[in-house]
Amino acid sequence: MILSRRHLLRLGGGAAFLGGASGLAFARAQPGQRTAPSAKASDSAPKGPADHTLRIATSLIELGPDTTVSTKTYNGQFPGPLLHLTEGKRVTIDVYNDTDTPELVHWHGQFVPAEVDGAAEEGTPFIPAHDMRRIAFVPGPSGFRFYHSHVAARTDLSAGTYSGQAGPLFIAPRHDAGAYDQEIFLTLKEFGPFLTRTEMPVDFLAPPDEVPGLHEQSVAAMKAAIEAGRNQGYELAYTFFSVNGRMLGQGEPIRVKPGERVLFHILNASATEIRSLHLPGHSFRVVALDGNPVPNPAEVPVLWLGTAERVSAIVEMKEPGIWVMGDLMDEDRTRGMGIVVEYAGRAGEPRWITPDPFRWDYRRFAKDDAKPQEPDEIINMVFAARIGARDGFDEFTVNGVPFAMEKMEPLFRLTRGRRYRLRMTNATDDVHPIHLHRHSFEITAIAGHATAGIIKDVAMIGSFQTMNVDFTADQPGRSLFHCHMQQHMDYGFMALFDCVG
Ligand SMILES: [Cu+2]
Secondary structure, three states: OOOOHHHHHHOOOOHHHHOOOHHHOOOOOOOOOOOOOOOOHHHOOOOOOOOEEEEEEEEEEEEEOOEEEEEEEEOOEOOOOOEEEEOOOOEEEEEEEOOOOOEOEEEEOOOOOHHHHOOHHHOOOOEOOOEEEEEEEOOOOOEEEEEEEOOOOOOOOOOHHHOEOEEEEEEEOOOOOOOOOEEEEEEEEEEEEEEEOOOOOOOOEOOOOOOOOHHHHHHHHHHHHHHOOOOOOOEEEEEEEEEOOEOOOOOOOEEEOOOOEEEEEEEEOOOOOOEEEEOOOOOEEEEEEOOEEEEEEEEEOEEEEOOOOEEEEEEEOOOOOEEEEEOOOHHHHHOOOEEEEEEOOOOOOOEOOOOOOOOEOHHHHOOOOOOOOOOOEEEEEEEEEEEEEEOOEEEEEEOOEOOEOOOOEOEEEEEOOOEEEEEEEEOOOOOEEEEEOOOOEEEEEEOOEEEEEEEEOEEEEOOOOEEEEEEEOOOOEEEEEEEOOHHHHHOOOEEEEEEEO
16 A cells, blocks of 8 residues: 555645655555655655755656657756755755656765665655655765665666666865866766676676685586576666767767866766776876775776766876777777767867776775774675576575565674674675665775775675675664665665664
8 A cells, every 4th residue: 555645634644744745655665666664754844945856757868869768867857967065064855756656866875864865775765656755964975976766676677777867966075186177077877778698797807816616606506507497697788878868979078178187077877787988098097986085096097887886087188189988898889888078179080999908906096005904893795696586687695695675684783883894705707886875985805905995885896706895883773785786686685784872
């Protein structure tokens, strides 16, 4: 049963409900949705105009003159509006849901209470269909964040992060990134998802060290699954590729002058894909990862961004011409995953030059020989897959358990103020961009190599590799941990941390 605002009014909710008190509705999950927890009364009855308004509706996005897609968006545009917030300054945001299904907006990378964070598993109430909710929180930490839908999609490829519900968000004060002449936000996004069984690239991460034996176990499991008549699980593929909602060559180019320094804030808003970016003749000086300044800003020829990762990088414009800044994957770039960089006074066809192979290594941006501090406690997490086990998709487990809303497991209890190390082992052949809600974490080891000082909220763990991330449990209540690939989180790759004290 869906208890809507209309029901509440009929039940005699009275004047207090008339202001759009949808936060009070107990939105029962629809089929395919995670079940909703009960709401808190604290966000009832908005008074006065909100600082920002987001309206979720199905709209048309013109990716190019002959290519328009229909998808759920914020305010009829893709990406959603760039929201400028100030650290520590409370903000109110009215979210209207003009669609037929309950929605959740997740404030990715921020330290906000569970009831507004935008995850049903943590206790955030849904924004019911054809209703609204006023959301209020104190923004932070400062830097480049984003917001996106956080509903389960499963076999509905129009829902959740498959849709156009994503937008960049910047929290002042800005970090000192060095001098720059232009600041440009880029959102990378595919549209037109479909299911296939083609694998994605996994061999771009460094260091390459695998855990001995895991690969063999995985191959054996795959053989056993095929012998048992099961197929390899579905993977996502896409028809259209875009930067800031336009296919390569179809939008305005980035216009630069020789000698300019351009600060790019790049967001991978894909539902499932890992993206790369290269600008021939130029390099990226990475100044921040996931909006957090890095200890050692370093130049790289290629960026790699897992699903939901952000990179802030300065490019010195020193190679005049007309260039394609785009993804290394030829097929995806030529179908739209790129944007033209045009120097003043230059004309001609945009040029692309494939770079030499380059491995992405978070440690490049850490301080040399930095040693992580010892945590108070270590939590071991093993990620595994059951081939084609659910709706034809692979099912994922954390320590042998596929997450289920009904059981709310796996769940790890934390004590407030303690510092925890997640010692993660990836026993699957995929790279997973793991994400922790309501906290930042520090990467403290990659494939057995210690490191320190890289603060993130999403990090890619390589296939058959280990990674350690440390965080201080400073958020009371439940915080969700999951792989950010929509089909992986939908089919089990989640866990909860519950912090008391
Ligand atoms: Cu994953």
